[in-house]
Amino acid sequence: MIPLVSMKGISKRFPGVHALKHVDFDLHVGEVTGLLGENGAGKSTLMKILCGVYAPDEGSILWEGKPVAFTSIRDAQNQGISIIFQEFNLCPNISVLDNLFLGRELKRGVVLDFKKMREKAKKIFSYLGVDIPLEQPVGRLSVALQQMVEIAKALLLEVKVLVMDEPTSALTEKEIAKLFQVIRDLKAQGLAIVFISHKLDEVFHITDRIVVLRDGERVGEVRTKDITEEKIVEMMVGRKLSDFFSTRTSKPSEEIVLSVDQLSGPPYIHDVSFSIRKGEILGMAGLIGAGRTETALLMIGALRPTDGRICVNRKEIHFKEPAEAVSHGIMYLSEDRKNKSLVLDMTVRENISMSILDKLSEILFTINSQKERQLCSEYISRLQIKTPSMEQRVKNLSGGNQQKVVIGRCLAVEPFVLVLDEPTRGIDVNAKAEVHRIITTLADRGVSILLISSELPEILALSDRVLVMHEGKVKAILENKNLTQEQIMQIILRKEKESYASA
C-alpha cells in the first residue's frame, strides 16, 4: 500500500547543528503514528518540514507517491496537512469564533457571514463534545478549553493529515479521555495522525505505530503492540531504563528547618501548613491549579500573604520580596523556565551568577570576574552542563541544559531550602535522570527540598513525605511508604467529590 505521505531521506542543518540526518517517515491513512524522541532529537524540525515551515536541505516529500513541495504553512494546509503546535497560536483578546476563522473567514459578498461561521463552529464543538461560548475571548478560557479550540481550528480545514505536538500536556485525565475518543473517531474517518508526546503511557494507548528519533536520526519504527515501554526508552536514549533510578543514601534528620503555619493569600490559598526537616524531600502533589506554585510564591515573598506565619529555624520571618528569601538561603526554581527563570539573551555565566552578585562584588561594587568565572566553571562541570563555553547565550542551549543552568544558579546561593517547581518539565529522559540525581545528592548533603511536580512517579521516587494539595488547601501529608499513585489520585478525587457535595 502506498503511504499517504512519505518523507524520504530528509536532512536539515541549522548553524552549528545537524538537526536531521536522512530521516524517512511515512504516514498511512487511518493510522495514528507516534513520534518519539528526547528533546532536540529532531521531532519538531521534522514536523515543521512536513508542514511547510522549513524547507529540507535534502530529501523529498511524496503525497500518494507523487513529489510535492510546500513553501508555506498555507501550502501544506491546502494539501490537507494541519498542525497543532505545542505553543498555542491563538489570540487571547478576541473571541473564540473569530479565532476559529482567523485568516479564512467565511464571507457573503464583502461582509462576514457570521451565521454560517457560528453554525460551523457549533457543529464542530458538539462533535468534539465540548460546550464553549463562541463570543468569549479565548484568553479567558481554561488552558484545556483553549487546547480544544486549537483542535477545532485544525479540524475546520479539509484535513487529511493532523499533527498533534504534545496535545495533552495541559489537559486533565477526563479531557484526555475525550481527546482520545476524538482521535479514534478521526482515525476511523481515514485521517493520518501524528501524535507527539513525552508521556509514554499515552503513546502506547493511542498509537498504532511508533517512530523513534535520536540525535536527528531515525532509530527505528515499530508496531505499538509489539513493543514494551522499556524497549522504547532504550531506543530513545540508547541505554537501559534501570540506569535511571537514583537512590537516597541517608535519611532526613528530625530537625525542622522551615515551617509554614496557616498561610493564606491570593489568589485562593487557604490555611496551608507544613514543615520541612533538614535533608528532607517533601513532595507536593496536586492537579494543575491546585495552588502549589502560589504557595511557593507566597512563601518566598513574591506574592503577599494575607495571613499566616513562616518560621525559618524557629524564628518567624516575613519576606517582602524574593531577594530577602534568597539572602536567607531559600531559593525558588520556577516552573516556567523560559519566562520566569532564564534571561535567554544573557550568557550561561551571567545566568548562573545572577543570584550571588553581592557575594562576588568588591570595592566600588565591581564584580570580581575571575571569581565569577571560576564559580561558573565549577557548576558547569559539577552539573555536567553541555555548552561550548560559559559565554554561550542560554537561548542556544537545549531544554535540559537550560534547566541545569537554572539549577546552577540556585546551588550557587548554597541554599539550605530549595523549592523546585516542576524541575523536570519539558526536559528529556537523560537530563531528567541527571536532575533526579542532583536532587537526591543535595538532600543527602542536608539541603531541604520542597519538590512540586505534576508527575506522580517522580514525586513517589524522590520524596520522603508527600503533601497533597487541592483547590488551595492541604488535603493530606503522607509518609512515602508503600504509597501509590492511585492512593494520591484517590485523595484528590475524593475531596473533589466532597467539595461538589458541599457546594
Place this chain on the structure above:
Amino acid sequence: MMSVVKKVFAARESAIFLALLLLMGGIWIFAPKFLSSSNLYLVSRQISFVAIVALGELFVILSSGIDLSVGSIMGLSGVIAAGAMVSGIPIFLSVLLGLIGGMLLGFINGILISYVGIAPFIVTLGMLSFARGTILILTKGWPIINIPPVFLVIGQGDVLGVPIPVWIMLVAGVVSYFLLTFTAFGRRLYAIGGNEEAAFLSGIRVRRIKLAIYILSSLAASIVGIILVARFNSAQPDTGTGWELDAIAAAVIGGTSLSGGSGTVLGVFIGAAIMGIIRNGLVLMKVSPYWQTAIIGVIIVLAAVLDRIKNKRRA
C-alpha cells in the same frame, strides 16, 4: 591581532560607527567647512548635550521602561539653578539645588513606576506636563537673566581646546560605562530588561533598581539643563521641549532595544553624534530646516530597520 580586528567588526556598534564615518565623509565632500575646527567645536558641543540626556535615557530603556519627562526636568532644574543664582545663593549651592530638584522629580517617577506599579509611559508623560507647568508657574513665562558671569564658563568655556560640556559628556560616559559593565548594578539592570520576572524571582531587588534608574535619568537631564543655562546666559522656560524624543532617538539609532536588555554607552554616543552631525551638515549644505526634521525621522526608522535585519541574520 586578527582576533582584535574581528572583535571590532563583530561588535554591535561597528555598523553604525561605519555609517557615522560615511556620513561625515559625505558631508565633508559637499561642505568642506564641516571639518573646520570651529565647526567641529560647535557640533561636538551640541552633540554633548543630547548625548548626556540620552545616557540617562539609556539606563531607563535598558530596563524596558521609558522616560518622557527628561526634557521638562531639564528645563525645570535649569530654572531652579538660575533662579537660585540670581537671588544671590552661591553658585555651587544653586547648582546643587537644581540637581536635587530634578532628581526629586525622578524619584517621584521611580516610586510611582516601581512601587505603585503604573506604566512608565503614563507616569513620565504626566511628569512631562507637570514639570513644564511648574516652570511656567515659577517664571510666568519669562526667561531668567543676569546669570553670574563666572558660571557661564561651564557652558561656553573650553579646556585644551575642547568645550567643557564635551568633557562633562566624556566623564558621564565613563561613569555610565563603568556602572553598566563592571558593577552588579549594571548586570542586574540588563537582567531586568532581559526578563524582569526571572530577575525578580532569582533575588534581584527589581523595584529598588528601577527607582534608581529614574533618578539617574533625571540627574543626567538636570546636568544638561544647568549647563544650558550657562550656554545661553539665561534660563528659558521652553528649554528642553522635545528633547525626550531626541534622547530616545539617539539611543535607538545607537542600537538600544526599546524592549530592554540591550544597548551600550558607545552606541548611544554614536547615535547622538549621527543626529547632531546630520543636523549640522544639512545646515552647512544650506538645506531648508524643514527638511532636517523629516530626515531625522527617516534616520530613526532606518536605524531600527538595519538593527532588525542584523538581528535576523544572527538568529
